[in-house]
Each structure stands twice: as structure tokens, then as C-alpha cells.
Amino acid sequence: EQGLTALMSFAGDSGPKRYLFLSQNPDEVRPTGGFIGTYGVLTAEGGQLTLERYDGIEEWIIDHPRAIVPQAEAGSPFRHRDPPIPRTIANVNSIPDWPRAAELAARLWKDGGEAPVDGVISFTPGFLARILSVVGPVSIPSYNETVTAANLHDRLDFQTHRATPPTGARAKDFVAVVAETIMQKLLEAPASQWEPLGSVMGQAFDAREALAWSTDPQVTAALADRGWDGRFRSTDGDFFYNSEFSYAAKNGRGIRRTYDHNVALRADGSARVTTTVTVTNTLPPDPLNASTLAYLTLYGPKGAVVDQAASDGFGFAEPALAGHPAVAWFRAAAPGGGQATVKVVWEVPGLVKKTSNGELEYSLLWPHLPDHTGDVVNLSVDLPATWTWKGSPPPSQFSLDQEFSGSWRLASGD
Structure with missing residues (x-):
């Protein structure tokens, strides 16, 4: 109605x-x-x-x-x-x-x-x-x-x-x-x-x-x-979004991004999250494809604090959006046929949540870039010594041809 x-x-x-x-x-x-x-x-x-x-x-x-x-x-x-x-x-x-x-x-x-x-x-x-x-x-x-x-x-x-x-x-x-x-x-x-x-x-x-x-x-x-209003997606668990603003080049469909996303969980539920973005310019050098130079704004989990010493040097702190902190670079300037990388490291308190029945849960939301294919996430989640997954663990790799989200239960072994 x-x-x-x-x-x-x-x-x-x-x-x-x-x-x-x-x-x-x-x-x-x-x-x-x-x-x-x-x-x-x-x-x-x-x-x-x-x-x-x-x-x-x-x-x-x-x-x-x-x-x-x-x-x-x-x-x-x-x-x-x-x-x-x-x-x-x-x-x-x-x-x-x-x-x-x-x-x-x-x-x-x-x-x-x-x-x-x-x-x-x-x-x-x-x-x-x-x-x-x-x-x-x-x-x-x-x-x-x-x-x-x-x-x-x-x-x-x-x-x-x-x-x-x-x-x-x-x-x-x-x-x-x-x-x-x-x-x-x-x-x-x-x-x-x-x-x-x-x-x-x-x-x-x-x-x-x-x-x-x-x-x-x-x-x-x-x-x-x-969910048709295009509002910035938000979650209380793990999160990543690459908000990309390119300059001059017309090479968007030839760009492929690989995200190596490592989550090192601690026994208190906090985590150290490291994401390395590798931008590959699959197109040959061309006047329309000088490079992939862009202003990258990377959004992380709510409550996260960037580890500046461990991350690639960045020049601009961006305001949080829907509670998600952000950092930005003029980076990823891969020439035609080349690659460029950027790394960000977050310290995240309380990344593991408790469900309504008291179980521990790791969740992840990763919005995709609309009308773009070929981007991939390699995901690894390191658990504390006594922790195990209850059921299947998160996938080690997934496509960003569409938004990805999921949640997985954990046993602490206590």
C-alpha cells in the first residue's frame, strides 16, 4: 500500500x-x-x-x-x-x-x-x-x-x-x-x-x-x-567502501581493483584491520588513459581509528559519513597497463558483536561501485587462539560485481 x-x-x-x-x-x-x-x-x-x-x-x-x-x-x-x-x-x-x-x-x-x-x-x-x-x-x-x-x-x-x-x-x-x-x-x-x-x-x-x-x-x-534512495550504506560490523573520484581519464571500465582485507581479531572483540587496495589499469596507454589518478576516500568500520604510522602516508582527513571514519589520498595513479597500491590500517574496538542470544558474531558489509565489474576482495580473518567458527567461515574471496554482506558466528572456547 x-x-x-x-x-x-x-x-x-x-x-x-x-x-x-x-x-x-x-x-x-x-x-x-x-x-x-x-x-x-x-x-x-x-x-x-x-x-x-x-x-x-x-x-x-x-x-x-x-x-x-x-x-x-x-x-x-x-x-x-x-x-x-x-x-x-x-x-x-x-x-x-x-x-x-x-x-x-x-x-x-x-x-x-x-x-x-x-x-x-x-x-x-x-x-x-x-x-x-x-x-x-x-x-x-x-x-x-x-x-x-x-x-x-x-x-x-x-x-x-x-x-x-x-x-x-x-x-x-x-x-x-x-x-x-x-x-x-x-x-x-x-x-x-x-x-x-x-x-x-x-x-x-x-x-x-x-x-x-x-x-x-x-x-x-x-x-x-x-534501498532505492542511494543513501550511504552503513553497518555496526566490519565495513569498507572506496569512494573514488577520478580526474580527466575515461578509463573507468578498464580499471580493476583487488582488495586484500585482513582482520586480526582479539579476545576482547577488538580488531586490527588492514586493507591494501591494488588498482590495475588493464587498458593500454592512450590519450584517454594517461593514468588512474583519483581522489580516494576510504571509509572504515564505525569507531575505527586509523593507524597513521602503519598506513600509507595520506594528506587529508575526511569527515565521517553515517558514523564511518574516512581517510583520503591523491593516489592510485596507475599508467596504462600498470598498477598502483594504497594501504590503510584501522584499530577497531568492539568489532565482534554479541547477538540477542549472546553468541559472538563477525559481520561484513562491502558496497560495490555501481555499473562496474571485475573488482575482487581477498578476505582473511585471523582468530584468537581458542576461537573457532560455528559453521562455515567467511569466504576467502568474493566478487564486487554486486554488494557483499554476511555474518558468521564464533565460539570463544571459554
């Missing part, structure tokens, strides 16, 4: 609504997915949805030069870079929390003189590919292209990074044309496709290939209940 009420409200049942759509490009990695390259405005009234306009974000920024975050408030990836770079609507997602990013996008949108919006929705190419898997291929005559679910990523990469754009067009205009065409086909889909479309869209939100924020409390509650 909550979901139905929220859906009716979103669709303008109680009055007209306006939504800002923002596309994220994982080739330029950002904490919630990727650089925001295109935008659209969707209106809703009485259950009717209309795509009012769609365009490249660069054009909007040029036309609205005052819609910018003051440099003192811009955030570390912008202020600490030399020279500093501006924070515009294209980079509101420099922290891994979509509600905060979306609120900032709505503010900048209004600061630019646009009519206020009732929500901000983002999507990645993965979301568009899921839609195409139901509605079928789309033709893009101006580029002599037919885009399918299978070739979407390749065609986006070729037209935006390799091909010469048509006269008068920018390289990223292709993304706007494709996204607008797919969104229009989605809105015009026949009733026979509604159920499969609902299914793949739900899968996209579950995978964080789509994120949504709304000013409507009912819609906000429904999104949060389903």
Missing part, C-alpha cells in the same frame, strides 16, 4: 510534478557511479509522464555560470587539486550519498534560474541497457547507429571517446540523444511491456544503476524502504 501511494504521488496524482534526470558515466568514476554528463526534465501529472527536454550537461553549465558551489564549500576533490576545479551540477556526486548529492543538484538547478524540481533521479548505462532488453533496439539516424542492450556500452564508448562527432555536435551529445530516445520509448511502451519493464527497473535500482531522491515524504519513505 505504501508503494502504491508513493507511485501515485510520483506520477502526479495529487498535482503536477517535475523531476530532474541525471545520467552517470562509469568511465569517469565518481562515488555514486560516474560523471554526470547529460540531464533531462520529466513532468508528471494525473499519471501522465512527459519528457520535457534532454541535453548535455556541459551546455547547461555554460548557460548557467552562476550555478556553482563556492570554492570554500566545494569539498576536498575540488579544493585540494592543483589548480582547484569548480564544483558544478556535473559533480554533485563527489560523496557516496545520493540524497545529499541530489539535494545539491536541485539547489544548483534552482540557482540557475530553472523551475524547482520535486525530485532528482540518476541512472547509468546499465539502467538503459536493461530498458533496451525489454523495449528492443533504438535507431539513432543522426549517427547512423542502431543501439541494442548488447552493444550499448561499446557504442557509447566509441561515439563519445573515439569517433568524430557530427558537425556542430559535441562528443557527449551522443549520450544525450541515446538516453532521450530510450526514455521516450520507455514512456511510450505498450501495456504488454509494463510488467517486464517494472521488473528490470527494479533490478536496476537494486543494483544502484538507478537512484532517486524526492521532496515528497511518502515517496522518500518508499524509496528508503526498498
